[in-house]
Amino acid sequence: MSDGYTPEMLELIKRVEASRPQRLAQARAGNDFPAMSLEQRKEVLNQFHPDYTTEGRRVLGIGPNKEEVLPEELVDLLESRSIIESVNPDLSKPDMETDVLVIGGGGAGTAAALTAMQEGCKVIMATKLRQGDSNTVMAEGGIQAADQEPDSPYYHYLDVIGGGHFTNTHELVAAMANDAPMIMEWLESLGVMFDKHPDGRMKVRHGGGTCRKRMHSAGDMTGAEIMRVLRDETRNHNEQIKLLAFSPAIELLLDNEGKCAGVILHNMETRTYLVVKAKTVIIATGGTGRLHYRGFACTNHYGATGDGLVMAYRAGAKLCFMDSVQYHPTGTSYPEQNVGLLVTEKVRGLGAQLTNIEGNQFVFPLEPRDVESAAIIRECLGLEKGITTPTGRPGVWLDSPMIDLLHGEGTVKRELPAKHIQFKRFGIDIAKYPMLVYPTLHYQNGGIQIDEQSGTDIPNLFAAGETTGGVHGRNRLMGNSLLDILVFGRRAGKAAAKAVKAGIKQGTLSLDHLTQYGQTLSETGLDRGVKSPMILPNYAIDEVNRRRWDVKSPII
């Protein structure tokens, strides 16, 4: 089946087919395309990895990370005024009060809410979409934990910090590696159906950059399984954990001593605000894929617009590693319906090679993610040997038919069932025809700076999950994000509960920090009329946007 490709593309695919027998023979003989030396890696990263180039970046002019050079799309949001400023909300009579307010209903937020509840706190969980609408549900591959005999948190630590180019924050890595076995035990006790041997031992595999097998999985939907169980557990405690869905937080409230004291929520259905006074606040708003840095497609869920970063930053929290983003080398470039969707590393692990428009291989298929991505970008933008889709997107061929040829007929269908269906739906049989791929925004390595108890610079404000930075340094290994969100979600819930129990005295609620932030923007000439947080992305075409009244404020 190939009618998903245009005749022009089929013509180009002939070149991939022409070079395939020779590439196959080499692969069978164990003659891989040579891997890059450390110098070559450095060169391609410096020239073509979006993190290393200056293009699409600018100096941030305000706040605790002032002077840092960051992606423009992020700087736009940070150098902007609050959408709530013009509303001037009445803070004198809060609509709700709680011990712990959790912003975000993904894996980190839900773990935090459950833990704070177990510690005896009243919890409100406010989420932008439904509880569980998050990158957590999209995590397919697995979760790392050093629970097998030849392994230990010591080796897990080494793998994490080596994978992050030794830039990671020590305390966070140690906390994550050490908590991991307890997280697995917790999930198991809640009824998460992990892949197991008959005696109950969990099945484990290697991931990129691991020295011991510690990747635990639940089919190819590990994150979705964990999320639906955690969500179900919170529903068991509706009285102690009050869920406010479709109610994103838009700003933090501070008291007159600068301590975090609550949030302003926005009911998206009624378009009204809600003032919530909280003794402690936990930000678990996830990543920023939907900012589409430099126009890259992304693998993230719809709500990944970095709202938590913006509100924390305006309140004075420091961010870290915000210049570091993980691009997954193989996002789908064609067909248009699948653009940005992840094509798992497993495809290359099974032997599929990358080729350019001439059908020639140009890179070792299993370089580290950042190097592989840079090599693909070089092939397309630097050497002009990429393929351009009918809609103008760049891409290179991922020669998936090699998999069946190497491992026998039916391997693609058996090992990659979801991908096979996803392409078949659009008339492309990936067992017979190559896929067109290009790097896609995958994960925000940086975020709000936290300590090992998930505390931020602001008293009574905690943060957990992809919205935080430090634990993965400049590069995250597969299987450590599901772990990260649960470890630090639990730690945030515990730390918040501890603070509540110790007794919290709050002063008058205030949004003065927004006024000051706005003033600084005006005085420094940075105010360009943008308002944030973004809340939802806007994918209308230009023609529709031209006819709109309120393009600049997407929701309010």
Add this chain to the structure above:
Amino acid sequence: MPNENKQINHVAMVGDRTIPPKDARFIEIYIMGQRYKVPETLTILKAMEYVGYQFKRSCGCRGGICGACGTFYRILGDHSIYTGLACQTVVEPGMILAQSPFFPPNRADHIGILDSKMPPDEHIATLYPEIFRCVGCGTCTRTCPMGIDVMNYIALFKRGDVLGGAKESFDCIMCGLCVVRCPANITQMKVGLAGRRIAAAQLIPRSEVTKKRAEQVRAGRYETMLAELGQMDREKLKEIYTSREREPNLSGPGEWMPKDQSHL
């Protein structure tokens, strides 16, 4: 470095926004009864965004796993009701579509579900007695966008095979399309979830190695080792990192042990 191409590609890179090809054919579809022209080959989700919808509900992962975008549709001239996920279903000419932004599913109170002394099969029957009203019409199975034999897993739970029902329902993304269509008002997705949690907690053996390791961690076994790594200078750390032994890909569970066992 020639970068003319770079500019063109950069302009074309607009994230998830749809770029219709120059020669794209347009088809007519009906969104909530209203007629629109959209480029063919788009998914329902992208077609709706193309004409200007900005989703609040009915949009989540955009990759077929979160279950937010369940959609019902008819095709002009065809009496049947079809279902699909908006992010995974391509628009067809004459498609009349409506989304299911919310549905009130029945969820039994599950508290204490995992510690209950009640046998698992009785437990499911007590929580969701309505499964015995299944009329066997098979609409749920035909409705499922994941291709799950929903009626079969309900039948397994009815028969008392909780582990079987748990496994059969595993791929459920909880979109709820089956629930909306069920004439017996069964909430299949919640039955499956309760069954899976009970099966995992009570019917499948717990992992002993995991429990043991968790106890070692709680006893503080690794704290000094980890603290030492924190004190180490970067060069020494790199040296340890590069010299670590790698477990062979094909070793069986618990078979291989490293030569250096001082940090286990």
